[in-house]
Amino acid sequence: MKRYVWVAAAASAIVIALVMFSARSTSFEWRIPEEYPIPQVPADNPMSTAKVELGRWLFYDTRLSGNNTMSCSTCHLQELAFTDGQSRSTGSTGALHPRSSMSLINTAYASRLTWANPLLDRLEDQALTPLFGDNPVEMGMAGRDKEIGALLGSEPAYRKLSQAAFPDDEDPFSVLNAVRAIAAFVRSIVSFDSPYDRYLAGDLAALSPSAERGMELFFSERLECFHCHGGFNLTDSTTHANANIDRTGFHNTGLYNLNASGAYPEENTGLFDMTGEVRDMGRFKAPSLRNIAVTKPYMHDGSAATLEDVVDHYSRGGRLIESGNHVGDGRLSPFKSEFVNGFELSDTERADLIEFLSSLTDESALIDDRWSNPSEQ
Amino acid sequence: MTSIAKTTMRRTRLTKPLASRFLIGIGLFLCVACSAPQIPVNIEFVATWAGQPLRCGETAVSLTDLRFFVSDIVLIDANGGEHPLLLTTDDRWQQDGIALVDLENGGGACLNGPPDIHAVLSGTAATDDVEGIRFTVGVPFELNHANPLLAVSPLNDAAMHWHWRSGYKFLRAGVATESDGFWIHLGSTGCKGTVQNITECHYPNRVKVELSEFSPDSDQVALDLSRLLKNVDLDDGVRSDCSSGLSESSCGAPFDALGLVFGQSASPSKTQSVFQVNH
Numbered sequence: 001m002k003r004y005v006w007v008a009a010a011a012s013a014i015v016i017a018l019v020m021f022s023a024r025s026t027s028f029e030w031r032i033p034e035e036y037p038i039p040q041v042p043a044d045n046p047m048s049t050a051k052v053e054l055g056r057w058l059f060y061d062t063r064l065s066g067n068n069t070m071s072c073s074t075c076h077l078q079e080l081a082f083t084d085g086q087s088r089s090t091g092s093t094g095a096l097h098p099r100s101s102m103s104l105i106n107t108a109y110a111s112r113l114t115w116a117n118p119l120l121d122r123l124e125d126q127a128l129t130p131l132f133g134d135n136p137v138e139m140g141m142a143g144r145d146k147e148i149g150a151l152l153g154s155e156p157a158y159r160k161l162s163q164a165a166f167p168d169d170e171d172p173f174s175v176l177n178a179v180r181a182i183a184a185f186v187r188s189i190v191s192f193d194s195p196y197d198r199y200l201a202g203d204l205a206a207l208s209p210s211a212e213r214g215m216e217l218f219f220s221e222r223l224e225c226f227h228c229h230g231g232f233n234l235t236d237s238t239t240h241a242n243a244n245i246d247r248t249g250f251h252n253t254g255l256y257n258l259n260a261s262g263a264y265p266e267e268n269t270g271l272f273d274m275t276g277e278v279r280d281m282g283r284f285k286a287p288s289l290r291n292i293a294v295t296k297p298y299m300h301d302g303s304a305a306t307l308e309d310v311v312d313h314y315s316r317g318g319r320l321i322e323s324g325n326h327v328g329d330g331r332l333s334p335f336k337s338e339f340v341n342g343f344e345l346s347d348t349e350r351a352d353l354i355e356f357l358s359s360l361t362d363e364s365a366l367i368d369d370r371w372s373n374p375s376e377q
Numbered sequence: 378m379t380s381i382a383k384t385t386m387r388r389t390r391l392t393k394p395l396a397s398r399f400l401i402g403i404g405l406f407l408c409v410a411c412s413a414p415q416i417p418v419n420i421e422f423v424a425t426w427a428g429q430p431l432r433c434g435e436t437a438v439s440l441t442d443l444r445f446f447v448s449d450i451v452l453i454d455a456n457g458g459e460h461p462l463l464l465t466t467d468d469r470w471q472q473d474g475i476a477l478v479d480l481e482n483g484g485g486a487c488l489n490g491p492p493d494i495h496a497v498l499s500g501t502a503a504t505d506d507v508e509g510i511r512f513t514v515g516v517p518f519e520l521n522h523a524n525p526l527l528a529v530s531p532l533n534d535a536a537m538h539w540h541w542r543s544g545y546k547f548l549r550a551g552v553a554t555e556s557d558g559f560w561i562h563l564g565s566t567g568c569k570g571t572v573q574n575i576t577e578c579h580y581p582n583r584v585k586v587e588l589s590e591f592s593p594d595s596d597q598v599a600l601d602l603s604r605l606l607k608n609v610d611l612d613d614g615v616r617s618d619c620s621s622g623l624s625e626s627s628c629g630a631p632f633d634a635l636g637l638v639f640g641q642s643a644s645p646s647k648t649q650s651v652f653q654v655n656h
Contacts, residue, residue: 118571119543125572128525128540134489135562135620142536143491175535176526269624274542276567276579276623276640 028052033192033201036232037240039108042122045180047187050164053374055185057161058178060373063151064131065092066140072130072182073373075101075138079366081291082189087302095136098267100302103295105365106288108187109232111239112248115300116270116284123183131179148175191365194290199359207359214356217349224339225314228286234360235288250283251337254318254330255299262335265326268301281335293358294366307354315350317342415501418452418462418593420510422496423655424480426552427603434485438611441487441551442560443480443600444537446516450476452502452593453509460502469530470495475516477531480600486553489536510591510598514563514635514652515547515583521565522575539564542621543572547583551618552602557611561631562620582621584635586652599655605634607650 028047030038041047058064059072070092076082082104089097099115112118113126120126130138132145141148152162153173165181166172196215198206207215218225228251231238236249250271256264264270264282271280284300298304304313313319317340318331331342345353369377424431424443431440450462464471470479479495481487515521516532525538525545537546544565551560567579588598608630609617619628623640632639636649 114541117541119568119575120541121571122573125540125543128535128538132535132538132540134536135618142489143534145533145535174526179526266624266626273622273624274567 030190032190035201036192037242039187039190040239040241041187042124045124045184047184048165050161051181051184052188054161054165055181055183056371056374057158058182059185060375064139064141064148066144067092070139076104078372081105081294081366083295085296087297091136091138092140093137097136097138099300100297102287103291104186104189105191105291106189106233108190109238109240111237111246112285116250116274118248118250118271118274123186124179127179127182145175148178149173152178189371191290191362193364194362195359197362208355210352210355211359214352214354217353218356223343224341227339229289233288234290235286237285249286250280251286252282252333252335253340254333254336255303255313256282256321256326257318257328257330257333258326260328260332262333270300279335282333289357289360291361291365293361307357311345311350311353314340315343315345413503415463415503416505418500418502418507420450420462420498420593421597422478422480423597423599425599425601425655428601431602432485433481433487437554439486439553440481441553441558442489442549444490445478445514445548446537446545447476447478447498448474448513448515448517450500450510450512452504452507453511454504454506455508458504460504462500462502464498464500471498472529472531473520475520475532477534477537507591507593509587509589511587513583513585516545518581521545524573542566543568543575544578550602550605552606554611556614558616559606559609559611560618563635564621566621566623580638582637584637584649586649588652588654591654595656597655599653600651601653605631605651607634
């Protein structure tokens with residue numbers, strides 16, 4: 001009888017251990033406040049703590065570039081809300097990218113990724129462009145994709161992480177899994193602890209009176225900022241686990257008007273380059289304004305240096321460029337969004353608006369250990 | 378054939394397993410008899426510049442890249458009969474009816490490609506009386522927009538894929554002179570849907586090639602880059618390129634040479650002038 005008890009105890013211990021192990025390898029804790037939704041997660045790439053951890057190591061690993069000089073983090077620095085502070089980013093071989101590095105915070109909620117791509121809706125697909133793209137070369141891994149699988153299989157730490165992240169795969173050491181892990185890591189970078197979030201949660205002291213006045217301006221029909229930068233993620237290109245309607249907004253904000261034809265510079269025509277439809281000239285996605293104060297310079301090509309420049313651009317209802325290659329008055333562009341009409345702002349109001357925009361920064365996200373370089377911990 | 382099928386149906390309905398087995402045997406015999414045996418055929422591709430061989434860094438005009446996908450290959454016999462070329466699967470360059478032709482060897486000015494080349498396609502066809510060839514430069518729509526990380530070789534070559542546009546680069550080609558150069562990446566554009574669920578592409582950009590007076594035994598299919606770049610200025614000292622984007626004015630001339638409509642400008646139903654027969 002005693003023996004049976006022991007056998008039963010051992011069996012239940014094994015069952016409990018298995019349950020705990022499988023829970024550990026498949027579950028993931030988002031740490032999202034109750035009032036915000038959970039992001040969409042592709043069915044073929046469920047989140048797990050182990051997978052996110054593998055992705056974190058890969059995100060910071062320069063061996064993911066052809067000449068071992070660059071990792072994902074080179075253009076996505078945590079302290080700058082995962083941007084790089086440059087107007088346009090530079091690839092591993094020195095090629096200048098036509099566009100500015102975008103913040104990765106809350107991209108889990110982006111209905112479309114990058115600046116102007118109506119096709120790109122999964123981080124798993126997006127990750128391939130910086131890794132393998134050659135126009136411009138970013139990380140320069142085109143034709144070297146097997147090296148990534150080999151890295152997972154050869155280095156003991158990566159072997160262990162890969163097996164934990166993909167426990168059902170006979171051979172988990174593949175570029176496909178590396179990309180899935182990086183996507184899972186980026187998807188895990190979710191933040192809702194800015195002063196503005198705390199204010200919405202009931203802590204009315206979280207915003208200064210100036211920021212509060214700026215918030216009123218931001219959400220006013222007079223300034224119309226919120227038409228494109230509304231919702232919990234402050235962009236109209238937002239989706240989440242409970243969203244059933246595909247919402248993506250691309251807008252021409254009157255930054256350029258070459259030859260008075262509404263044209264944008266050829267290397268940056270936005271949606272037009274993808275569709276070839278004239279009405280899509282200069283249409284770009286409205287980025288999330290979360291952490292916007294730490295992600296200068298602004299716009300798809302980094303052509304606005306400061307938040308003041310951005311506010312002045314919208315206040316004028318389009319940008320006037322008086323000299324150089326891009327001469328033109330964006331205010332008169334035939335393709336400009338109907339919400340970019342210009343507005344008068346007093347100096348105090350301008351300062352209040354910027355104060356509000358600065359309250360959208362979640363300082364904790366800029367130093368959170370979950371997303372920092374694991375080899376420096 | 379129709380009458381045989383009808384007869385078979387009627388008899389089978391009359392039943393008896395033995396009778397039906399007999400009829401299946403007859404059917405198989407007829408089928409083998411009616412289709413000629415498959416004969417091995419090799420198709421060789423070469424890169425040329427104004428008719429002369431073009432290589433990576435050995436000539437005044439140097440090749441910098443030349444890789445492309447070929448599909449839907451049909452051989453045409455003296456009577457105009459059409460015979461599909463069945464590509465032999467080698468798990469590397471040729472699979473699923475698609476072949477990757479690679480005419481650069483990674484040397485000289487060809488800085489982006491691997492050292493291996495694949496110039497000769499091998500397959501079989503039901504004729505050895507070939508007078509012409511037809512093929513498509515491109516990947517068929519059904520295979521073009523699947524996940525490249527799950528694809529089999531040669532469709533798993535990341536350098537030939539356009540991750541942000543979805544789909545493959547059907548053709549990568551480029552040349553350099555001492556102070557100038559041009560390259561083109563060709564693929565479908567104006568696609569609708571999302572990367573994993575593309576429904577259609579407004580500009581498929583697949584190149585249709587049809588060549589007559591072609592014998593696989595003695596001739597080669599030449600891709601003449603001087604014809605591709607006929608209206609591209611290679612003396613202005615400005616290195617330019619075309620990656621099929623709809624705002625790239627530099628794409629007009631090479632698209633025209635490939636018989637493709639670029640954006641809303643050019644006229645349809647043209648024929649390509651880049652591929653020729655090298656006797």
